[in-house]
Amino acid sequence: MDAIDRAIILATQEGLPLVPQPYHAVAQQVGITPADVMARMRVMLEDGVIRRIGAVPNHYALGYKANGMTVWDVADQRIDELGELIGKLDFVSHCYQRPRHLPDWRYNLFAMVHGHDRAETAQKAALIAELLGDACRAHEILYSTRILKKTGLRISG
Amino acid sequence: MDQLDRAIINQLQGDFPVSDAPYAEVAQRLGTDEGELLARIKQLLADKVLTRFGPMYHAERLGGGLSLAAMKIPAEEFERVAVIVNQMPEVAHNYARDHALNMWFVLATETPQGLPEVLEKIEHQTGYEVYNMPKIKEYFVELKLQV
Numbered sequence: 211m212d213a214i215d216r217a218i219i220l221a222t223q224e225g226l227p228l229v230p231q232p233y234h235a236v237a238q239q240v241g242i243t244p245a246d247v248m249a250r251m252r253v254m255l256e257d258g259v260i261r262r263i264g265a266v267p268n269h270y271a272l273g274y275k276a277n278g279m280t281v282w283d284v285a286d287q288r289i290d291e292l293g294e295l296i297g298k299l300d301f302v303s304h305c306y307q308r309p310r311h312l313p314d315w316r317y318n319l320f321a322m323v324h325g326h327d328r329a330e331t332a333q334k335a336a337l338i339a340e341l342l343g344d345a346c347r348a349h350e351i352l353y354s355t356r357i358l359k360k361t362g363l364r365i366s367g
Numbered sequence: 368m369d370q371l372d373r374a375i376i377n378q379l380q381g382d383f384p385v386s387d388a389p390y391a392e393v394a395q396r397l398g399t400d401e402g403e404l405l406a407r408i409k410q411l412l413a414d415k416v417l418t419r420f421g422p423m424y425h426a427e428r429l430g431g432g433l434s435l436a437a438m439k440i441p442a443e444e445f446e447r448v449a450v451i452v453n454q455m456p457e458v459a460h461n462y463a464r465d466h467a468l469n470m471w472f473v474l475a476t477e478t479p480q481g482l483p484e485v486l487e488k489i490e491h492q493t494g495y496e497v498y499n500m501p502k503i504k505e506y507f508v509e510l511k512l513q514v
Contacts, residue, residue: 211429211430219422219424219429222421222422223421223422223424224419224421225412225419225420225421226383226420226421226422228405228408228409228420229405230388230390230391230401230405231387231388232389232390233385233386233387233389234387244387248385248386251385251422252385254422255385257428258425258428259424259425259428259429260422260423260424260425261423261424261425261508262381262382262383262422262423263382263383263385263421263422263423264379264380264381264382264383264420264423265376265379265380265408265411265417265419265420266417266418266419266420266423267376267380267416267417267418268415268416268417268418271414271415271416272376272416279464279471289504290504290506293504293506294506296506296507297506297507298507302507303507303508304507304508305505305506305507305508306502306503306504306505306506307502307503307504307506308435308500308501308502308503309499309500309501309503311498311500314439314467314468314498315437315468315498315500318503320435350466352464352465352466352468352471353464353465354462354463354464354471355462355463355464355465356462356463357460357461357462357463358449358452358453358461358462358463358470358472359452359453359458359459359460359461359472360459360460360461361459361460
């Protein structure tokens with residue numbers, strides 16, 4: 211990533227311009243050609259610097275009001291296999307392995323589950339529990355009760 | 368929100384084209400026109416049905432540090448600690464959750480080295496331990512929400 215990539219990121223991290231030729235608009239802002247902007251963004255997509263170009267829906271506004279962070283204490287030797295399995299479920303949006311902090315925190319697998327209400331989210335968590343079977347020793351669902359801050363990730367100019 | 372709005376939301380979660388006139392391309396797939404699609408996206412953003420539209424950047428691949436952290440804060444101290452945590456520009460999201468570990472936040476720093484510094488600052492200023500839970504492995508990060 212060089213200074214030009216960085217300039218493209220700064221020009222687009224708030225969003226892609228909502229004009230018929232958005233990459234041309236970015237090019238004008240950055241001071242390079244539209245072809246260069248598109249070529250660099252394709253490389254960033256291939257390299258995974260850009261995960262995807264698209265919309266982020268507001269789960270809450272779409273009626274998914276019970277977003278639960280489900281956390282699982284899974285046998286370490288099987289976590290990769292099971293993490294891949296859980297990540298494929300269509301109601302799981304994020305799935306990660308994270309460190310335990312014993313004795314206060316025993317969970318090493320995190321999966322965000324989205325439901326219209328807590329009953330639906332709990333039902334989906336029960337499906338995960340079934341898939342994990344004996345490899346899972348304990349789990350919990352942590353619901354968010356309040357958003358304290360939400361600014362998103364930003365790089366600075 | 369009507370059927371076209373739903374179709375737009377579902378369509379835009381996939382790969383958006385990198386081309387001269389990408390909105391026109393997507394509009395064609397949806398059986399509408401470029402002007403209508405742009406107007407709808409603007410309205411969905413204004414109504415906060417969409418929180419953003421554009422490239423999703425991968426924080427660590429931009430060279431920075433990223434982590435999830437949690438704290439266990441007594442109820443009477445919660446607001447004071449929330450103010451301190453939220454004041455850190457590196458804290459991107461912060462949620463109250465119903466658990467003994469009742470405050471959960473995502474931190475993003477310009478460099479990986481910046482992360483322990485911010486965590487230490489939070490511990491020092493609040494007087495409470497921070498449980499750092501950086502991801503060890505990512506199995507899935509995507510939105511598959513069909514509306």
